[in-house]
Structures are given as C-alpha cells and as structure tokens.
Amino acid sequence: NAGVTQTPKFRILKIGQSMTLQCTQDMNHNYMYWYRQDPGMGLKLIYYSVGAGITDKGEVPNGYNVSRSTTEDFPLRLELAAPSQTSVYFCASRTGTSGIRAFFGPGTRLTVL
Amino acid sequence: AQKVTQAQTEISVVEKEDVTLDCVYETRDTTYYLFWYKQPPSGELVFLIRRNSFDEQNEISGRYSWNFQKSTSSFNFTITASQVVDSAVYFCALLNQAGTALIFGKGTTLSVSS
Numbered sequence: 001n002a003g004v005t006q007t008p009k010f011r012i013l014k015i016g017q018s019m020t021l022q023c024t025q026d027m028n029h030n031y032m033y034w035y036r037q038d039p040g041m042g043l044k045l046i047y048y049s050v051g052a053g054i055t056d057k058g059e060v061p062n063g064y065n066v067s068r069s070t071t072e073d074f075p076l077r078l079e080l081a082a083p084s085q086t087s088v089y090f091c092a093s094r095t096g097t098s099g100i101r102a103f104f105g106p107g108t109r110l111t112v113l
Numbered sequence: 114a115q116k117v118t119q120a121q122t123e124i125s126v127v128e129k130e131d132v133t134l135d136c137v138y139e140t141r142d143t144t145y146y147l148f149w150y151k152q153p154p155s156g157e158l159v160f161l162i163r164r165n166s167f168d169e170q171n172e173i174s175g176r177y178s179w180n181f182q183k184s185t186s187s188f189n190f191t192i193t194a195s196q197v198v199d200s201a202v203y204f205c206a207l208l209n210q211a212g213t214a215l216i217f218g219k220g221t222t223l224s225v226s227s
Contacts, residue, residue, distance in 0.1 A: 031212055042117075042204060042217040050213060058214075090158065094212070101148060102208075102215055104158040 002026050004105035006091050012111045013081040021076040021108050023091030029103075030096040032074040033058075034066065036087040037107075043090060049074055050096070081112045115140045117207050119218035126195050126225055134190045134221045136205030142166075146208040147181065147188045152220070153201045161203075164188060195225045 007022045025032065030051045035043040045058030049068040063085060065077040074093075078085060088109050092102040116139040126132050138147065149161040162172065164181050172179050176196075180189045192199055202220045209216075 033215060035217075040122075040219075042119075042219040045214065045216070048213060056213070088156070092215070096212060101160050101163050103160075104150075106157055 004091055004093055004103050006089075006105035006108050008108060009106065010109045012113060013078075014113060015081060015083065017081050018077070018079050019081065019110075021078070021089055021091075021110070023074045023076065023105060024072050025074075025091075025093040025103070026072065027093060027095075027103065028071060029093035030071070031094045031102075032068065033092040033102065034064070034074070034076045035090045035092065036060065036085075037090060038087050046076065046089075078110075083112050086110060086112045115142075115207055115209060115214055115216045117205050117216050117218035119203075119205055119221050121221045122219070123222045123224070126223070128196060128225055128227050129194050130225075131191060131193050132195050132223065132225075134192075134203050134205075134223070136188045136190070136218060138186050138188065138205070138207045140207060140209065142210040144210045148206040148208065148215075149179070149188075149190050150204045150206060150217075151201045152204065158204075161190075192223075195223075197225050197227050199223060200225045 004025045033048045034046040044060045047066040049055045088107045090107050091105040094102040118137045145166045147164045151159040176193045178191045204220045205218045207216045
C-alpha cells in the first residue's frame with residue numbers, strides 16, 4: 001500500500017498565483033484532513049472531510065478551498081497565493097473507527113514569493 | 114474548545130539522560146483520544162502511541178514510557194537513556210469523540226548531544 005501520497009513535494013509560487021495540492025490515500029479511509037505547519041509551530045487544521053461530498057472548515061480555512069468527490073482524493077486549492085501561505089502542508093487520513101490514529105503524507109513545502 | 118499545550122519549547126540533554134516531555138490538554142468530551150507523534154529532521158510525522166480517555170494504564174515500550182493522568186489532564190512522554198537519534202520535534206495531539214478535530218500542540222524540540 002502507498003498510504004497517503006501528496007504531490008508536489010516542493011513548489012514555489014508567485015503572489016496571486018493559484019495551485020492545487022493533491023492528496024490521495026489508498027486505505028479506504030473516510031476521514032481526511034489538511035494541515036499547515038509553520039516554522040516552530042504545531043500543525044493547524046485547515047479543512048477536514050468525514051466522507052465523499054462532505055467537507056468542513058478547521059481552524060485556519062481562509063484562503064483555501066477543498067473538495068471531496070471520491071473517498072481517495074482530497075485536493076487543497078489555493079486561489080490567490082499570499083506570502084502568509086508559505087508553509088509545509090500535510091494531508092492525513094484515518095478510518096471512522098473511534099480513536100484510530102491518523103496516517104500522514106510526506107508533506108508539501110510551499111513558498112510564496 | 115479543545116486545546117493542547119506543550120509548555121516546553123526546546124529541551125537539550127546529553128546522551129543517556131532521561132527526559133520527560135509534558136503535554137496538557139483541554140476538552141469537554143467525555144471520550145477522547147491522545148497521541149504522540151515524532152517529527153525527525155527529515156520532516157515526516159511518525160506515530161508513537163495512542164491512548165483512550167477511559168484507559169489510564171500507563172505504558173512502557175522499550176526506552177519510551179507514557180504517563181496518562183486524567184485528573185490533571187496530562188499525557189507525558191518519557192525517553193529513558195536518550196540517544197542522538199531521538200533528536201526530533203515531538204507533538205502531542207488530541208482527537209475529539211466525533212473524530213472531526215485532531216488538534217496538535219506546538220511541539221517540543223528535543224536535542225540530544227553525544
């Protein structure tokens with residue numbers, strides 16, 4: 001199993017550009033999450049999804065959008081990139097079974113200049 | 114609201130010392146789950162342990178041990194006889210009963226020197 005995969009691994013954007021961070025999991029997990037990690041900080045929840053077609057905002061959703069058309073995929077969209085969105089982005093997934101741990105992807109390092 | 118506090122920002126120890134990482138959490142859920150993750154310099158997140166709110170039995174796994182105390186809302190992590198390879202950022206996290214919010218603390222950076 002590949003687990004949780006994220007593409008790209010690195011990306012540099014110019015201010016105002018748009019891009020989509022891809023996340024795919026092959027474990028048939030219902031729950032998926034997007035986090036951002038700023039230097040010296042913990043992970044902050046951007047959006048989460050409890051199943052295909054269902055998404056909701058986390059702690060820091062402004063400037064981002066998500067969709068969940070399939071169980072496997074949970075892309076994160078940045079519409080107008082800003083320097084404040086420079087961060088490492090992690091996607092995670094878990095089953096709906098109570099308390100089961102989340103599996104994390106390797107992360108995408110995004111720089112907005 | 115849920116919250117995880119890791120008061121120790123950075124800890125430096127010499128190899129073979131024991132070190133305890135503190136984690137204090139806040140939640141109104143009666144059932145919840147606590148986790149520790151390790152983030153080595155390579156950047157990936159490595160799962161270490163999960164604990165249910167209704168299971169206060171402490172656990173030892175090799176050089177690692179965990180102390181969960183519901184009365185003080187703490188879930189501390191101890192490394193015995195630390196090694197250089199233990200150098201990493203350690204995160205404590207709280208999952209709510211519904212599974213919709215996995216909240217992380219800010220992490221503790223552990224540096225182990227030889």
